[in-house]
Amino acid sequence: MSRAPNAARRSESSRRAILTATAELCSEDGYGRLTIEAIATRAGVSKKTIYRWWPSKGAVVLELLDEAASVAVDPPDTGDLATDLRALLTEVIGLLTPPHNSPAIGLIAEALHDPDLARDLRERLxxxxxxxxxxxxxxxxxxxxxxxxxxxxxxxxxxxxPLYHRMALHLGMPDSSHLDSLIAHVLRALTPPPSAGVPEQRRESQTGVS
Structure with a gap:
């Protein structure tokens, strides 16, 4: 006995094809040249199918990025704060690299002119x-x-x-050494020096000031 097609499975298959096509097109041509027509053609679906789930190409890319991000659900906790911060920042660097065809950079730029997309970007990602x-x-x-x-x-x-500063001014993402230095300096700034808790009179005696 033949069974009727599973509509949910068919829809999920189309959704995956759309997201895969979007990732490929962004990688090849960049966000600026991405269109719903191109996504539909690459995914083998109709534009109507895409618009059934997403109102714009920005919304498609937002879902793609939301799924691709790997450190969002549970914060890393190795016991070493610097190591864990490095993992969090490295994920962001990955989203912003390479700048000429990063879907994240294109999405951020478009959100500056689209309040609805900006809201969704803020809330979801x-x-x-x-x-x-x-x-x-x-x-x-x-x-x-x-x-x-x-x-x-x-x-x-x-x-x-600093990551978004470097992105906006085309300065390039920090390399491994620069990233470690950034984290070390920030942690040092957030931690008061040992002398902060020493009484004023004792500090004066230690420095020879009377």
């Missing part, structure tokens, strides 16, 4: 990863790797800001 970052830093505070009064919002800006 950005905010969950900020939460992951802060959760890892809270664990570091609990284990004494960071002081309890460390400002996690400032830490976010200090660590992630």
């Amino acid at each position: 950005i905010q969950p990863r900020i939460a992951t970052f802060k959760e890892r830093l809270r664990r570091a505070q609990e284990t004494g790797q960071l002081p309890p009064d460390a400002d996690l919002d400032v830490a976010l800006d200090l660590l992630y800001g």
Whole structure:
């Protein structure tokens, strides 16, 4: 006895084909040249099928990036804060590289002119990863790797800001050595020096100031 086609399986197969086609086209031609028509042709589906699930090419790319990101669900926790921050930042660097055909860079640029896409980008991709970052830093505070009064919002800006600065000004992503240096300097800035807790009179005696 023949069975009727499984509509859910067929839909998932089409969805996967669409996302795969989108990734391939972005890699080949960049986000700027990506069109719904090209995606449909490469995936072997109709434009109507794509628009049934996504309102724009930006929405397709957003779902592609959301699935591709690997460190979003659970923050890494090796016990070494610098190592875990490196994993989080390396994921972002991977999304922004190479700049000429990175779907993430194209999506960020388009979101500047599309409030709905900007909202979806923030809610689906950005905010969950900020939460992951802060959760890892809270664990570091609990284990004494960071002081309890460390400002996690400032830490976010200090660590992630340079990546987007370098992206926007075409300075290139930091290499391994530069990334390690960035993390080391930020952790040093977030941790008060040992002398911070020494009484003023004792510091004066140690420095010879009377």
